Amino acid sequence: MKSDLNVRGNITTVNIKRRHRSYERQKAVWGFIYVLPWLIGFISFFIIPLVTSLRYSLSKVEVKEGGLHITFVGLNNYIEAFTVHTSFNRTLVESITDMIVNVPLIVVFSLFIAVILNQKFRGRTFARAVFFLPVILASGIIANLESSSLIEAVQAEREGSRFLNILTSFELERMMLEMGVDDTIVSYLTGAVNRIYEIISQSGVQILIFLAGIQSIPSSMYEVAIIEGSTGYEAFWKITFPLVSPLILVNVIYTIIDHFSSNAMTDLIRETALRNFNFGLSSAMAWVYFAAISIILVVCSYLISKRVFYQE
Amino acid sequence: MIRERISWFIKSVRRLLWPFARSVLLIGLSFVILYPIVKKISLAVRAKTDLYSPIVVWIPQNFSLENFRYAIEMMDYWKTLINTTLLCLLTTVLTLISCGLAGYGFARLKFKGSNLLFAGVILTILVPPTTIFIPVYLNLKDFTLMGLIPLIAGKSVNLMDSFWPFVLTSITGNSFKGGLFIFIFRQFFRGIPRELEEAAYVDGASVTKTFTSIMLPNAIPAIITVALFSFVWQWNDSFYTTMYLPSAKVMATQLASLPYNLSIKLTSMLGGSAKADPFYLSMVQDTGILLAMLPLIILYIFTQRYFVESIERTGIVG
Structure with a gap:
């Protein structure tokens, strides 16, 4: 009788634990989904421009027909x-x-x-x-x-x-x-x-x-x-x-x-x-x-x- | 006996002195803040003849709404007003959605690397917009949506002079000061007790359900704060508007070009030979500024109490 109760108790704990873990995982997935719009913007409107701007600062950028012409000039712009x-x-x-x-x-x-x-x-x-x-x-x-x-x-x-x-x-x-x-x-x-x-x-x-x-x-x-x-x-x-x-x-x-x-x-x-x-x-x-x-x-x-x- | 009296006297003087000093200070500083607005109102309603009249200081001798008429005409005020309001509402709503979601994600729905990404949010706050604006500008001018649009339409799209740059940056939470809004939301959501969330979970609510029906109603102070800031800063912003919308009629660009347009118009009215009176120009310009501020002041009067209360409860501080 007593051991039966114990077993049942154990099963419930395991169940709760499993449910809890899946909930945690669900939360993590949703967390990523919630952050995703920002992440897309962060990459395309922040990280890429940041890197590009660093590259521009090290090169000569000319606007010509057919787009930008970028030639590396080292630290010339800074100088x-x-x-x-x-x-x-x-x-x-x-x-x-x-x-x-x-x-x-x-x-x-x-x-x-x-x-x-x-x-x-x-x-x-x-x-x-x-x-x-x-x-x-x-x-x-x-x-x-x-x-x-x-x-x-x-x-x-x-x-x-x-x-x-x-x-x-x-x-x-x-x-x-x-x-x-x-x-x-x-x-x-x-x-x-x-x-x-x-x-x-x-x-x-x-x-x-x-x-x-x-x-x-x-x-x-x-x-x-x-x-x-x-x-x-x-x-x-x-x-x-x-x-x-x-x-x-x-x-x-x-x-x-x-x-x-x-x-x-x-x-x-x-x-x-x-x-x-x-x-x-x-x-x-x-x-x-x-x-x-x-x-x-x-x-x-x-x-x-x-x-x-x-x-x- | 006398000594007691003196000490009582000193005490009561002290008790009176601080409130007195405080009110002098507050009234003085309030005067400094309100002075330009009151001055503008006083300038706006006076006729041209009162401009040089030495007896007119505050209350004009000849009331006239001519300044308003000019300013409204030059700024194309009503159309500008509608455009600006639409633009600001649009970006505010989109910013609220994206920053609210991201803020909640960072506060409560931890996943691997979420702290690292939040460091990215802080970075977006700290980097001056001028550092990255050229690539962003060029990117939006030849917009390809990561190479997708040329595949369909054959060439890239120029998004300048449309609302699209604002839509794209604000739906992704990277608009003007977007990082700050995410920060505010995150701090606020962190302050909401975990028990609320757990209770919803025990009752079988999903993550989305918990967010929409438990968290959002509790986050109204933060929502109002962010909405007001986002609206106002978009309204006053000239950096992005002159960049993305060089020829559209919105308040910031209209205000910036008002002095120039006005001098042309007034000079042509005088027959083109004489220069327009710079004082008169300045007067009409002030009227224009007043007109641009007016909607914000009205908005502020209605939200002001809520705003002050909400900041206190937003937990920017925590």
């Missing part, structure tokens, strides 16, 4: 980009420094705003709606055209120079210099104040990510901190900051890739390809740009991930 092309070096350095200057500002600013928008106050919904507006409006063509608007430029000149610049940055600059702050830091910060619109308009998504991170911190932590008598300032540095620090890396990376969509370098690469039909040179430029960004990404990830605090 041309660095030594012959009139504006490549300057544009590359400018767009990279621009990125390096802006990334810390955007990340710090968006963390600060996220902390504020997480507090309770009247009109919070409205404030949030306003701060996420740039996510929608300040991207692509609208932002480009906006910066070239003549009326606003002139009016900013007319009203703004009196109102904004002198009031904020000039006074600020004098104050900080008198306090003995280093010259470069002063000009960095005042420059940031003058470009406040640019910084706000680029930090919408980052604010969202930080806000989501802050909200996932259990409120019991703050309750304990209050009972222990900590101030809000201390709570920020001891609780909020360590717990959202992994997101700083996410935001740094996001800010860097967000720069791809429109900057001087991108425009130059496009111009070289679509207007001058110099595909080889354009590809070489694109690869230099990619290499530069990869270096920055690797350095940032290394520096930040060493200091990041993970809860696990």
Whole structure:
């Protein structure tokens, strides 16, 4: 009787196991099917173009009747980009420094705003709606055209120079210099104040990510901190900051890739390809740009991930 | 007694000071964000004569909708609006399908090499689109579908100036920032408890059934987030639209060519001898930008609350 039960039990376990294994296999098959559309696109719109573009950058590409003529020329395109092309070096350095200057500002600013928008106050919904507006409006063509608007430029000149610049940055600059702050830091910060619109308009998504991170911190932590008598300032540095620090890396990376969509370098690469039909040179430029960004990404990830605090 | 009073006073000042500083800061920054929009509205509704009037700062003396009329005419606004909306809806729906499937596949349906492929997704996020755009462009210009089309039609097809490049890249999840959308979906699906899935399995649901009737209804926040991002970024994108659709009427290309068209039109109206007033040009251009933004702002007003909530629940963070 007892052994009978045992046997039956064994059979059921085996059955369940078999069913489970077949389910796992089924899942694996479906997983592949689900990923398949992306995989096809990944190969035909990413991997192949990536390899082709590398090949173009190493060859002379000519558009002739009957298609493209590709002749291997080694590193000539790269040499041309660095030594012959009139504006490549300057544009590359400018767009990279621009990125390096802006990334810390955007990340710090968006963390600060996220902390504020997480507090309770009247009109919070409205404030949030306003701060996420740039996510929608300040991207692509609208932002480009906006910066070239003549009326606003002139009016900013007319009203703004009196109102904004002198009031904020000039006074600020004098104050900080008198306090003995280093010259470069002063000009960095005042420059940031003058470009406040640019910084706000680029930090919408980052604010969202930080806000989501802050909200996932259990409120019991703050309750304990209050009972222990900590101030809000201390709570920020001891609780909020360590717990959202992994997101700083996410935001740094996001800010860097967000720069791809429109900057001087991108425009130059496009111009070289679509207007001058110099595909080889354009590809070489694109690869230099990619290499530069990869270096920055690797350095940032290394520096930040060493200091990041993970809860696990 | 006095000392207690002073310390109480300091405390209450402190308690009041931070909200005050905070509201000053928030109002100031909101002003910076809203200023260009309000300014554009104010510029758009004023007549040409008010442009140089020193007494008009915000509220125009002579209201006029002439700017709108010009901008609408120059941009062929209604046709452009319909085209753009169609294009954005199409790519959004296709992106949702492909990225949702891939995201779920990567999150829950592990197979051999799926982690390696996910590293590929990350790679697509990190490589600038400019690095690969020439081969993609040439590929779509002489599209062969891996050598199949020449077999049937005899020669390759030029897909430029049609919606096909967008359809093909978004149905395969490789459109603008497609990698990011897959990432968002994957993170979200990973956050849905496994028990839900196992319960469905015990009840005999297949993988597809589990996905469509258990996972998708739970993923609405992620779907809304991705849909909004995809729609908006497609709407504003000028990189791909100018590349794939050089002569079609969509918002991005129309906006980009608006200043040029406008200066020709206004110069010809003046008899061709005089140059058009650059300030007036700029005013009409601002009106055009306002018109292009308007649908997005309306969309945002309706989805804004949902959007903020959903991001918080999307688990981009996890």
